[in-house]
Amino acid sequence: MRSAFPGPFRSIAITVVPEAARLDEAGWTEVEAIIGRALDARPPVVRRQLGMLIRMIGLLALLRYGRRFASLDAARRTALLTRLQDARLLLLRRGVWGLRTLIFMGYYARPAAAAEIGYRADPRGWEARQ
Amino acid sequence: MTEFSYDIVIIGSGAGGGTVAAALSDMVRDGVRILVVEQGPRLADHEFTGREIEMADALYEDGGGFLTADGTMTLAFGRVYGGSTVVYTGTSLIAPERVIRAWDVPGLDHADIERRSRRYMEQNNVHYLDASEINENNRLFVEGCERAGYRAEQFPVNVKGCRGSSLCNLGCPNAAKQGTNRVQLPHAERNGVEVVTRAEALRVEDRAVVVRVHEKPAGAKGAPSEWAPGEYRISAGIVVVAAGAIGSPALLLRSRRDGGSAAAGLRAARLPRLGQGLTVHPAHILVAEHGRAITNDVGHPKSYYMDRAAEEGYVLETCMYFPFTTAKNLTGFGEPHSRLMRAFPRLQMILVLAIDRALPWNRVTVDARGKPVVHYTLDDVVIERLVRGTRASARIFFAAGALRVHAPSAEPQLIERDEAERLDERIHPRHFWPGKVSVSAAHLMGGCAMGRNAEDSVTDAWGRVHGVPWLYVADASLFPDALEINPYLTVMALADRVAEAVRRDAPAHLARARDQAGAGTTGSVRV
Numbered sequence: 197m198r199s200a201f202p203g204p205f206r207s208i209a210i211t212v213v214p215e216a217a218r219l220d221e222a223g224w225t226e227v228e229a230i231i232g233r234a235l236d237a238r239p240p241v242v243r244r245q246l247g248m249l250i251r252m253i254g255l256l257a258l259l260r261y262g263r264r265f266a267s268l269d270a271a272r273r274t275a276l277l278t279r280l281q282d283a284r285l286l287l288l289r290r291g292v293w294g295l296r297t298l299i300f301m302g303y304y305a306r307p308a309a310a311a312e313i314g315y316r317a318d319p320r321g322w323e324a325r326q
Numbered sequence: 327m328t329e330f331s332y333d334i335v336i337i338g339s340g341a342g343g344g345t346v347a348a349a350l351s352d353m354v355r356d357g358v359r360i361l362v363v364e365q366g367p368r369l370a371d372h373e374f375t376g377r378e379i380e381m382a383d384a385l386y387e388d389g390g391g392f393l394t395a396d397g398t399m400t401l402a403f404g405r406v407y408g409g410s411t412v413v414y415t416g417t418s419l420i421a422p423e424r425v426i427r428a429w430d431v432p433g434l435d436h437a438d439i440e441r442r443s444r445r446y447m448e449q450n451n452v453h454y455l456d457a458s459e460i461n462e463n464n465r466l467f468v469e470g471c472e473r474a475g476y477r478a479e480q481f482p483v484n485v486k487g488c489r490g491s492s493l494c495n496l497g498c499p500n501a502a503k504q505g506t507n508r509v510q511l512p513h514a515e516r517n518g519v520e521v522v523t524r525a526e527a528l529r530v531e532d533r534a535v536v537v538r539v540h541e542k543p544a545g546a547k548g549a550p551s552e553w554a555p556g557e558y559r560i561s562a563g564i565v566v567v568a569a570g571a572i573g574s575p576a577l578l579l580r581s582r583r584d585g586g587s588a589a590a591g592l593r594a595a596r597l598p599r600l601g602q603g604l605t606v607h608p609a610h611i612l613v614a615e616h617g618r619a620i621t622n623d624v625g626h627p628k629s630y631y632m633d634r635a636a637e638e639g640y641v642l643e644t645c646m647y648f649p650f651t652t653a654k655n656l657t658g659f660g661e662p663h664s665r666l667m668r669a670f671p672r673l674q675m676i677l678v679l680a681i682d683r684a685l686p687w688n689r690v691t692v693d694a695r696g697k698p699v700v701h702y703t704l705d706d707v708v709i710e711r712l713v714r715g716t717r718a719s720a721r722i723f724f725a726a727g728a729l730r731v732h733a734p735s736a737e738p739q740l741i742e743r744d745e746a747e748r749l750d751e752r753i754h755p756r757h758f759w760p761g762k763v764s765v766s767a768a769h770l771m772g773g774c775a776m777g778r779n780a781e782d783s784v785t786d787a788w789g790r791v792h793g794v795p796w797l798y799v800a801d802a803s804l805f806p807d808a809l810e811i812n813p814y815l816t817v818m819a820l821a822d823r824v825a826e827a828v829r830r831d832a833p834a835h836l837a838r839a840r841d842q843a844g845a846g847t848t849g850s851v852r853v
Contacts, residue, residue: 212659230379234389274660281658281762289761290397297391300653304667305379310649314671317623317648319376319499321490322459325624 200228202247204254204265211273212299215312227302234301246298249291253280327536327557332359332520333836334828335535335562337527337577339364340409341817342801342824343568344506345446347514347521349825354518358836361560362514362521363537365569366406367548374499378648381496384547385413390651392572394702398760399608401700402768403570406497406548407523408507410570414768414814415494415628416483416503417643418452420444421809421816424636429806431776433787434823442819450484450504452815459490461625466616466674467644470726471632476718478630481643481812490625492646524551525558527569528696529581531588533796533839534561563839564796564828566789567774568821571803575601575690575773576698578784578791584696595793596780601691603684603775604700605808606767608708610678611647611655612716614723614731619671622646628677632718635681635810639707640715642722643812645677655764657734666732666740674723678715679769680708684807690773704760709735712765717753720746734763769813774803776820788827789820796835800824 206224210217219227235243253276257265261272268276281292303309318324334350336343339362347362354360367384375381382389390402390413404410420443426436446452471478484504491499501508515521525537541555542548567574579601582593627646635641647655649670656663666673682688688702713735720731724746731741735758745752777783780792789804791797800821802813809816 212663214661214664233383234379237383237389277659282759286396286398286761289759293761293764294397296659297654299659301379301650304649304653307377310378313649313667314619315623315649316671317376317492319374319489319491319493321488321492321500321624323489325621 200232202250202254204257205250207266207273208250208253208277208295209299209303211270211277212296213303216303223308226306230305231298231302234298245291246295249295253277327559330558330560332361332560332562333839334358334360334564334566334832335560336360336362336566336568337535338409338568338570338573338801339407339506339511339521340404340568340570340801341411341506341814342821343566344408344411344510344514345818345821346566346568346800346825346828347519348510349822350828351514351517351519353829353832358832360519362511362519363525363527363535364407364521364523365526366404366523367542367546368407368523369497369548371501373547374497376491376493376496376499378496378650385497392700394700396703398704399606399702399765399767401572401606401770402766403572403770407521408505408511411505411814412497412507413495414505414812415626416485417481417628417812418447418450418484418815419481419811421819422811425810431787431806432778434776438823439816439819442822443815446815446818446822447482450509451486452482452484454480454482455488455626455629459488459625460629461490461622462620463622463627463646463674464625464629464644466620466726467630467676467722470722473725474721476632476722478632480630481628483626483629485626488626492623492625492627494627496648522552523549525553527577529585529589530565530567530577530592530797531581531585532591533563533565534559534588535565561839563836564798564832566798566800566824566828568799568801570801571604571770571773572690572698572700574799574801574803576692578774579690579692580696583692592794592797595791597784597792598780599775599782600784601773602686602689603772603806604688604690604702605682605684605771605805606702607679607769607808608682608704608712608765608767609680610712610716610734610763610765611645611652612676612678612719612731612733613652613656613666614674614728615666615669616672616674616727617729620674622671622673622675633811634715634718638714639681639711640718641679641681641811642715642719643677643679645675647675655766656732657739657763662738662740674726674728676719676722678712678719680711680715681808681810682708684772684775704765706755709755709758713753713755713758717749720749720753734758769809771802771805771808771813774799775806776804777806789824790827795831798824798828
């Protein structure tokens, strides 16, 4: 099944949250649906900017390493995103911040991810721990 | 457009609007018609599930991630029946005497703020939690402070029947937190004040408010609006704006720009300070990893604080956030980030709040569509204060036994225990890159500041807008500068003062409004 986001999105997501590599198709659908809903609640320009940033990351991978982002090893993917995160240009830094934030939202807002990291908050509070 | 008429319209139902509504509600007995206009929905108790994204979307503007214009900080503020009092942790401190003195607003003194604050502490069941209700995340903070030579203080909180869900910031799932949605608004409604939810105030006109009532979106939480969807023009003898430090200046700016001849009086007023002087207490969430699991995601999350505002320009507070919020606030990504997330049961958290000063260029404006735009620069003073607070937090974490600390203004961010002697070197402003480091704020203040006259402020000490006698402001936008502590109790105290002024001024305003409208038109009359 195709991703709802441009080409390198899932490879970027796995670079941001390595555990995402273990997601099955249903898991990816859930992650992308959460991100999609967040984007739907914002002006359309935000989705366009996100798409441009993802495509730019794909292009940078080609320019720097001569390979698609998805074909790079984990170290090179991380290095590329880190360079952008540490860029002198605020626009690039906040772009990466926004992209990683959306990926964190998609991944960690799922109940399965919360359980995986041991988050156990329960509306019943102390009673639920007894 | 449907036309209604009321005597008093209050825009917003949070700590400001909810308090004004309750304080004036006995006037309904004398035939005064009062309406509260709230942009957000009214949720039923069972709809508070504690699920992170679901609740954030239902209760906050932009899901709690409202971005400043340069994209370097997110702002969290409520948009729901009860406003931000639904989503705070209930921490209830009286304004420091030195801060109110420094505000230097003629006619506003600390004794008055304190007296009114104490009344609301009583009304909203503010008290200290018993030691048996304090979790390890908080206890470690106290122990760490003691060992590191700092003084931790306990927060009084406004809860009743707290079960320790730890989910305060997602709206209490047990109806324990005593916000205006639980105390002031129900009281006001019992007395006959009307509340219309899902009602967006488009603009204020002269002695009137134009609102758009929205349909309940499919699948959304909350009840449908009390009114049919559509636009309404509500005439009123008195208008009280309490839409928060972002919403109130934005509404007044939009009204002056777009109001045309219907807002001639409001537009004629000289208000050069409108929107300026926003302060937000920019904040970092810091985490540390312990060698064993601690109780962190159970129990009240914010029970203690350490106040260094006067000496060093920061305040530390205990906190505990949810998976996505935690992930977002850690700097970086990849395996080091994931390792910390997987350590969730062993994480201790501290919130560092920097004390910022009211500066004219930190301000609210509106875009072409009339939406608020927040201009805020994380300047060197704020960054230095965040760094100082981060260093102090790291000392506290390590003194409490943490193995490692994640500091956003360190490179690399993870500081191991054997580096504890090098904190000043490891945590440094040179590593603080706006746009890379997550900074968030929930104490939004200023924009309609109180003061002497239009040259230095927007309102007088009673929230009356300069040059517009029928228009009042009653929320945190009144603050002329940062409060340096959690603001909601002071918002309630100031709103109580505004209500007193409204009550005092009402006979003249309402008589004039009735004269202008003609006999017998006061009340909710559809035209």
